[in-house]
Amino acid sequence: MGEAREENQRLKKYLDQIMKDYQNLQMKFFDIVQKDGRKTTNNTNNHQEIEESEFVSLSLGRVAHDTKEDQKTVVSSKLKEDDQAKETLTLGLDRKFELYGQMKVTYAYNSFEEPKKEARETSWLPSKVLKTMQSGDDETQQQNPVKKARVSVRARCETPTMNDGCRWRKYGQKVAKGNPCPRAYYRCTVSPSCPVRKQVQRCAEDISILITTYEGTHNHPLPCMLATTMASTTSAAASMLLSESSSSQLPGHSSSVTTANLHGPDFYKLDSLKSEHFYLPNSSFSSSVVPNSHPTITLDLTSSPSSSLPRFNKVSSPEYRPRYSSASLNFNSSYSDSMSWVNGFLNYGRQPYNKKQIGNLSMGRQPVEDIYQSYMQKKDLTPQHSLLETIDTATKAITVDERFQSALATALTSIIDARDIAAGGAQRN
DNA sequence: CGCATTTGACCTGCGC
DNA sequence: GCGCAGGTCAAATGCG
DSSP: OHHHHHHHHHHHHHHHHHHHHHHHHHHHHHHHHHHHHHHHHHHOHHHHHHHHHHHHHTTTTTTOOOOHHHHHHHHHHHOOOOOOOHHHHHHHHHHHIIIIOOOOEEEEOGGGGGGHHHHHHHHHHHHHHHHHHHHHHHHHHSSOOOOOOEEEEEEEEEESSSSOSEEEEEEEEETTOOOSSSEEEEOOOOSSSOEEEEEEOOOSTTTTTTEEEEEOOSSSSSSSSSHHHHHHHHHHHHHHHHHHHHTTTTTHHHHHHHHHTTTSHHHHHHEEEEEEOOOOOOOOEEOOTTTTTOOOOEEEOOOSSOOOEEEOOOOOHHHHOOOOOOOEEOOOOOOHHHHHHHHHHHHHHTTTTOOHTTTTEEEETTTHHHHHHHHHHTTTTTTTSSSHHHHHHHHHHHHHOHHHHHHHHHHHHHHHHHHHHHHHHHHHH
């Protein structure tokens, strides 16, 4: 328990240090942006340079996933100014690597803090800079109207809609061209102002496959871990798509997609993702890109077997360079594996979410049942697993996962403390 | 009775 | 400008 306390203190200090470094880097960076801005106003011919400087600025903290050498140079030269700042950016790069390389889908549990964060993060900026950035975005948006990224989830599902933990209200239905099955339109009703919508449609080729397409970002606390996981999964996938798009944009369009989308909550959501990772063990990602339509990334949970190794394919055709890049990342596995995950996914939302049973078992914002659930899902456990396996896995979770140990220690402390207090009170009485 | 769903009308963007 | 398709609205309807 003492160790747990020390660890908590250590982590707090570490977090404070990261926040300081991050703010230092931002200050320095926007100084440079301002200088660049002055240069560009002197030269009216280099509009593209303005766009690129904006592009670089908005990529910070997220990923320098770009092929443009000059941008890399700008970023790296700035980083040399501050080693600690470099460390801060490295966090972003690592995160990106996780998204691209290992295809971890990060688990965000504090997405509802995004608007506040956004306000806080930008509040220190000189109003002039903010104004410039905002008007710049408006301009580029007008020039190049950006459609929201969509994330489509294909899963075998018997029910009319997939249980994703959120509350939805149906507001329309339409038969779309090329598919006799009607498409249903839902909007999130957890918060009246929530912009998130989803479309649900059965696959024309296989009606057992349900295609759920999500659009937008929740602006409220999500009701359960399942919803949070879903939201962060789709958000991460959308961010991946948008980030990927930034590396293959046409010259002169460089800022249109990226700047417009990085100002949304997703940018901060990604930034808020620290260490909790949620695995999609058996899934396939691909994106379909149609000019002037919504960039869509598809998360296919119905894939057929081929290889357990992740594949990353760029599928942009030389004849057609879309505004949004095309990419696919496959994690193909057996159908049964996929289904076990989907079943776990769907069933979890139906489990009673009884916090009282868990009591004070919590670790910061993340309840320990979430950690455990996350761990269980990483292990691809399903209700079909035997009790022994479950116990075995729980034991492993306790012995292997330091977070779990820490949470358990904290919980035990609170229980013992509470008992001591009660006992003390009884003795006094 | 209140809330969710249904469904035809309407709006908007795009291609021709 | 027109038609088409996707998306949304809102009155009507259904249900607990």
